[in-house]
Amino acid sequence: MAVQKPVDLIRFISNIPVLSDGTIPVNTLDNTPTFTSEMYTPVYALSALARMTQDVLNSDKIELINEDLDPNTIVYMAQNSDLASYAPDIYLLLRAVVLESFSLLYCIEEDIVKLQYVSTKDFTNIRTNINYIADYFSTESKYYKMIDTLRNMNISFGYLENQVEVIMNERGVINGSI
Numbered sequence: 240m241a242v243q244k245p246v247d248l249i250r251f252i253s254n255i256p257v258l259s260d261g262t263i264p265v266n267t268l269d270n271t272p273t274f275t276s277e278m279y280t281p282v283y284a285l286s287a288l289a290r291m292t293q294d295v296l297n298s299d300k301i302e303l304i305n306e307d308l309d310p311n312t313i314v315y316m317a318q319n320s321d322l323a324s325y326a327p328d329i330y331l332l333l334r335a336v337v338l339e340s341f342s343l344l345y346c347i348e349e350d351i352v353k354l355q356y357v358s359t360k361d362f363t364n365i366r367t368n369i370n371y372i373a374d375y376f377s378t379e380s381k382y383y384k385m386i387d388t389l390r391n392m393n394i395s396f397g398y399l400e401n402q403v404e405v406i407m408n409e410r411g412v413i414n415g416s417i
Contacts, residue, residue, distance in 0.1 A: 241302035242349055249303055251314045252338040253296050261285045263335060265328055274329065274378065279371035281332055286361040291353055292342035313337065313388045329375050332368055339365045340392065343399060351410045354403060362400040369393045
């Protein structure tokens with residue numbers, strides 16, 4: 240039986256453009272960066288695990304269900320804001336962060352062997368992107384409500400980073416890269 244996930248979540252994380260090296264192309268001619276952080280530099284790239292998960296999203300392994308998203312999720316908040324049109328580069332980066340999160344959870348629940356493709360650098364990049372987005376949101380009052388959710392995501396990624404090896408050992412996966 241296929242894994243069931245809300246259609247809005249899958250739509251949010253699907254079809255993120257990515258080059259063969261994992262880089263997410265950003266149109267810098269028409270779309271000058273909307274924000275420069277003094278503390279964080281965004282990493283417009285997907286991890287190997289997220290790229291593998293993109294293949295899963297395009298297969299029949301996930302059954303789409305019409306279930307409303309929790310209003311407290313970052314996906315719901317982003318979809319019910321003007322972020323996609325107001326700051327498309329930030330919106331794209333947020334989609335990438337959510338795809339990374341989904342990839343890790345999907346892997347832990349459904350395909351544990353792929354966890355060996357996760358590196359410390361992946362976690363660093365994801366957390367840098369979360370902090371960059373939160374930094375941007377702090378400059379726009381209409382996005383303040385999303386900052387708490389991003390901070391919780393950042394903490395969760397910290398926990399996951401420190402538990403990947405434990406999870407792999409418990410599930411009998413050998414030769415992890417963390």
